[in-house]
Structures are given as C-alpha cells and as structure tokens.
Amino acid sequence: MSIKESFARPAVLLNPLGGDPTDADSHIGGPMLWPIDEPWPWCDGVTHDDLDATAGAVGVRMPFVGAVQLYQRDFPELPFPPGADLLQVFLCTLHHDLDDCFGPDVRLVWRDSTTVVELIEEEPEPSVQEEIYVPTVNVLEPIRYTEYAHSFDRPADLRDADWPETSAGSKIGGWTCWWQSGPITFTCPECGSEQRQMLSLATSEPSGENVEWAFGRDGNLNILTCVKDVLHPVHLHID
Numbered sequence: 001m002s003i004k005e006s007f008a009r010p011a012v013l014l015n016p017l018g019g020d021p022t023d024a025d026s027h028i029g030g031p032m033l034w035p036i037d038e039p040w041p042w043c044d045g046v047t048h049d050d051l052d053a054t055a056g057a058v059g060v061r062m063p064f065v066g067a068v069q070l071y072q073r074d075f076p077e078l079p080f081p082p083g084a085d086l087l088q089v090f091l092c093t094l095h096h097d098l099d100d101c102f103g104p105d106v107r108l109v110w111r112d113s114t115t116v117v118e119l120i121e122e123e124p125e126p127s128v129q130e131e132i133y134v135p136t137v138n139v140l141e142p143i144r145y146t147e148y149a150h151s152f153d154r155p156a157d158l159r160d161a162d163w164p165e166t167s168a169g170s171k172i173g174g175w176t177c178w179w180q181s182g183p184i185t186f187t188c189p190e191c192g193s194e195q196r197q198m199l200s201l202a203t204s205e206p207s208g209e210n211v212e213w214a215f216g217r218d219g220n221l222n223i224l225t226c227v228k229d230v231l232h233p234v235h236l237h238i239d
C-alpha cells in the first residue's frame with residue numbers, strides 16, 4: 001500500500017438538489033417516515049443559548065425538525081446497526097451551547113422502515129426557529145469517490161503533498177474538512193474507541209446548490225459516531 005493509499009477513505013457526496021421527495025425517499029428537509037404511535041423527538045431546551053430568536057426559548061421544550069433521511073438501499077456505506085435500514089437525522093433548529101459545539105442539537109434515529117405501517121399525520125413544528133438551521137427541501141444525487149486526508153491529518157512531511165482537497169460538501173464518510181480547528185481526535189465516552197465522522201452537513205455544496213442552512217462560520221456540522229457501535233453517544237463538531 002502506498003503512503004497515499006493509507007490516507008484514502010471512501011466517501012459519498014450527498015449532492016442535494018431542489019426537489020419534492022416523499023417519506024419513502026432519501027432526502028434533506030423533506031417529510032420523515034415516522035410512525036403514528038411513536039413519540040416525536042423533543043429537545044428539553046436546557047442547552048438553548050440566550051442569543052437571537054433562541055433567547056426566548058431558554059429552558060423551553062421544542063420539537064426537533066426532520067433534517068435528513070438516508071435509506072440503506074441508497075447509502076449502503078452508512079454503518080446501519082442490525083435490523084435498521086433507515087437513518088433519520090433531526091435538528092433542534094435553535095442555538096445550543098453544547099460541549100465544544102455551538103449550533104443546532106442533533107438526534108439520530110436508526111429505524112427499520114419495514115415496520116412502519118401508519119404514519120404520523122403532521123410533524124410538530126417549533127414555535128420559534130433560527131432560520132440559518134432550517135433546511136430547504138432537497139433530493140439527493142450521490143457522488144461516490146475516494147477522499148484523501150486533509151493536510152492537517154497527514155504527517156508533517158506530507159502536508160504540502162499535491163493531493164485532492166478534502167471536500168467541504170455534505171457527505172458520508174471521508175475525512176473531516178478542518179477549517180477553524182483541528183486536527184482533533186474524538187473518543188467514545190462509552191467504550192473508549194475512536195469516534196469517526198459519519199455524516200457532515202455543509203453550508204456550501206460543491207455544486208453551488210446550497211441547502212441554505214449555515215453552521216458556525218459558514219462551516220460544516222460534523223456528526224461523529226463510535227467505530228465499534230454506532231448506537232454509542234454521538235459527538236458533534238462544527239468547523
């Protein structure tokens with residue numbers, strides 16, 4: 001294996017495009033496949049920050065907003081736990097003061113879509129949102145490629161090597177596109193294994209067709225999961 005290959009990982013650009021997806025599609029910002037008899041995820045509001053529209057929601061419970069849906073048939077690269085074939089990503093679209101992250105809070109739901117019979121009639125809507133965290137409705141036209149480590153993640157003597165740039169678009173897998181921080185190693189608080197970037201949601205897409213949400217200083221919301229068990233606690237890193 002060449003040294004370059006040892007810094008290569010598979011990645012999938014989500015490549016969002018405006019569209020009209022249903023709950024049966026993979027998408028950003030469209031309707032979620034949510035069963036009528038399951039409680040919708042709510043944020044307890046404890047970490048809401050006293051800034052902008054969120055100031056009125058400090059300590060106030062707020063429903064999460066369906067942000068991303070990824071079916072296994074479309075994205076087999078995701079680390080689905082046994083029995084699940086759908087990853088649902090929810091954002092609480094207010095400012096949160098989290099561990100080392102200032103932005104929306106995130107909930108992941110891994111679901112067996114085949115067990116959903118009757119759908120929720122209406123998704124609950126937050127009474128107040130920060131517009132910068134609310135996605136537009138997009139279908140996905142994924143692009144698969146090999147991604148090479150960001151210069152920050154390479155040994156010193158390879159930092160200036162002529163490699164393709166790490167993509168700053170919304171993507172599965174690949175490498176973290178460090179910008180204002182990094183490189184940082186994240187460790188699972190439950191088992192001590194490495195936490196690796198599973199999904200990155202971007203302010204700016206390579207296609208120019210942005211979802212119109214913004215994270216940090218026009219950066220990325222990176223969702224890291226435990227390499228041993230994706231159901232272990234998730235880490236968020238905005239950069």
Ligand SMILES: [Zn+2]
Nearest residue numbers: 043045092105
């Ligand atoms: Zn919240």
Ligand SMILES: [Zn+2]
Nearest residue numbers: 188191226232
């Ligand atoms: Zn773990």
